[in-house]
Amino acid sequence: MLIRRRSDIPASEITDERLYLNRRSFIATSGLLGVAAATGALPGCLKASPSDEQGEDKLTPYRDVTTYNNYYEFGTGKDDPAENAGSFRTRPWSIAVEGLVKKPAVYNLEDILRPVTQEERVYRLRCVEGWSMVIPWLGFPLAALINRVEPTSQAKFVEFTTLHDPRQMPGQRRPVLDWPYTEGLRLDEAMHPLAILATGLYGRPLPNQNGAPLRLVVPWKYGFKSIKGIVKLRFTDRQPATAWNKAAPSEYGFYSNVNPEVDHPRWSQAKERRIGEFLRRRTLMFNGYGDQVARMYAGMDLRRYY
């Protein structure tokens, strides 16, 4: 099996983030990114927004985003996904839509992508382990797909499932998690305009290790909610089981909103290490997106629903 290691990738194929930023400001001034670029109107879009007194969010270098991450299907080490996902086949790719919807079907990825407009969103990703990154994603609102398949009035949750293919995903040959990886959102969370399905980052197609060809990005929740390599969406009236909740229920709840006041049983969540920075930052409630998402949790005890 040919595995493309980082050292085999010509330097010319790796986007330098300064070049990327220059190119991006060129694209923005020439209007190619459309309304979002012109007005900054979309939440969290384009501008790496200042998070608070802690100063500007700088983009995390492409190299860090793509070589230090979690994708247990390719191994549990931080560099395993980049090492082992190189030959993963992302085409042809289909996504099954099942359950409480008016239009259940198995869709080709191309059919899902054709009607949607892809746009860039700069979002912070905060891992439950205490590290964080700032990533320019390319994607489209999850709501666009949900509206298209028309959930019935009974649908209250969406369950997402990752591909199960131990021949291609060596991590699945060991019972580290109850494969396939699954995740879930309440329907209003899934419909929130900040929740996107991503197909790229840094203006390029999503690298396999970051979840190609399609992954979820839910910026106000811990990174593990952002499931990669999605092959199924199932609409349900009951809260779905999730991979991490099944593996360690006392550590990982269904909601998993970034919350500096609720410690992980084995460590504090008050601070985070932004990859590339020396001093740790204070973690912000809802990862800094509270003004846009807090109302969905009004009246909920966020210690109980962690």
Ligand code: MTE
């Ligand atoms: N999705 C799948 N299928 N398998 C995984 O192991 N890891 C999660 C999440 N999605 C994971 C996954 C975790 S713990 C994190 S922090 C993010 O992916 C990392 O996303 P990134 O590669 O964009 O940094």
